[in-house]
Amino acid sequence: MPPSWNILDFEKPIAELDDQISEIKRITAERGEDRSEDVATLEADRDRLIEEIFANLTPWDKTLLARHPKRPYTLDYVRAIFDDYTELHGDKQFADDKAMIGGIATLDGRQVMFVGQQKGRDLKDRQYRNFGSSRPEGYRKAQRLMKLAEKFKRPVIVFVDTPAADVSVGAEERGISEAIARSMMEMSSLETPVVVVVIGEGGSGGAIGIAVGDKILMQEHAIYSVLPPEGCAAIIWRDATKGKEAADALKLTAQSALELGVIDEIVPEPLGGAHRNMEAAARNVKAAIVKALDEVEKLSIPKLVDKRYKKFRAMGAYAEKKSE
């Protein structure tokens, strides 16, 4: 039974039904009775309820879902998607960033490099992972691994899941801005395919710092935003508690990101969100990655790199008056 702190408010009715179902299952199993029909009815009721609730999620609800304490993180997907993987550490300059992981892996027999932001599950683990906020050495590690992939002509799979880049004194001392800037620059001309999946929080510069790819995928309930809604509220309205309003205004859902032309595809999540069925979530992510790779690997490297440049070149809104 999950402790109540990792159930969101709008999930509570679902959790109550979940509890009832497992209670009935437990009791009937003890007594040796068969009440599978009742259970099936209850489960159908529950699924209808989930559908109803999830059809009406606000951007703020989605923000909470993207940050759900039970949501699968990068390593969960790495373990589920790849046949095997070998993690590689460090930027070979200063340190190993625990919030940015990476390594080599096989994906259906295909050799790939993976890079991704990693959050922690419990309190200790969260601190160890710096809450998923990468330090400069994380972005430098990512660059190093991507350059290796380029050298050996292997594609790169990127998992994005960060509230934001690290803003500590140490991060500024070691040039977090430069690390992010250079990472984007290197990725923009990397001579190997890059597929990016936003799996949780695509937070600001911390996210785009490793998200310059040929295909940008995003899970159905992930968010991708210029700033965390609370930070946006702090800047625009000077009131960090207005996160809900900011989430609406920021258009940070996968559906909005697709409309805005920033991502290429939404990866569907199992009913009730990725955390309710990890295996199904990973299956969908894997299928989307393989499909994207098949597509981009068809292009010659010069065409691929040119297309990637033009893809990001075209982003952003402006009006041009044809003058004179």
Place this chain on the structure above:
Amino acid sequence: MTPAPWFGRKAKSARKTARLSADALPDGLWTKCPTCGEILFNKELEKNLRVCNKCGFHYKLSAAQRLAITVDDGTFAEINANLSSSDPLKFPDYDKQLKKYQEKTGLIDGIITGTGEIDGIPAMVGVLDFNFWGGSMGGVVGEKVVRAMEAAIDAKLPVVMITASGGIRVNEGLPGLMQMAKTAAACGKLHKAGIPYIVVLTDPSMAGVLGSYGSLGDFTISEPGLLMGLTADRVAKQAQVIHVPDNFRRAEFALEHGQVDRIVPRRELKSTIVKLLQFCVREEKEDAA
């Protein structure tokens, strides 16, 4: 891309600025230095390039003022002056804000780009104006930076980007954020083409601008005392960063930690840019030999 005449705008902006600084004290003759409290005679202040003659505090400059002290008189030709912002998110009050800053500064958006000569050396120059919505980078700024860089590659001109920005224009959301990737990618093109690229950081140079084209120059010089870093204090406070060194996120902090090539006082800025340009711009006779 016919160069638009920029000279008319200069006069207008200059008048505006004079009026703005006059607001500080009622008679419009004096300004009080915000750091040392010295009362500065406005005429003296202008003569001193808006630097306090007592403590060396550097006042912010408008893009027009910046161009005037960087580019040789009468050589600047603006490009892409006809780009304007178009509110990709339909963000609350976007149009109202935009109009406010347009009226305040006389600019259409936060950056002026164009070609000009710097001590006789032709260059592509881009200047952000902090007075325009905090120098924020949205679709227009991103596009103009990239177009300037691409035009510089075509014309084989060195690029000088002068930054003054709070970061990405948050009100443009995700498409705004993408300007970081877009401008960083253009910097990659610059470097591949062997084009010299000088970044001049001025107060403040933050977040999405510092975290993209502001950190990717061949040379990075900054004015003294300026604020630079990935996060604004208001955001950092929210993230509960508590213990900070005195000069945290200042140019001096960045110099100490190896992130800028030099801190250069305003009076020496142009001559320093010229020295750097002379180093990287090869004359034909050099290559002929």
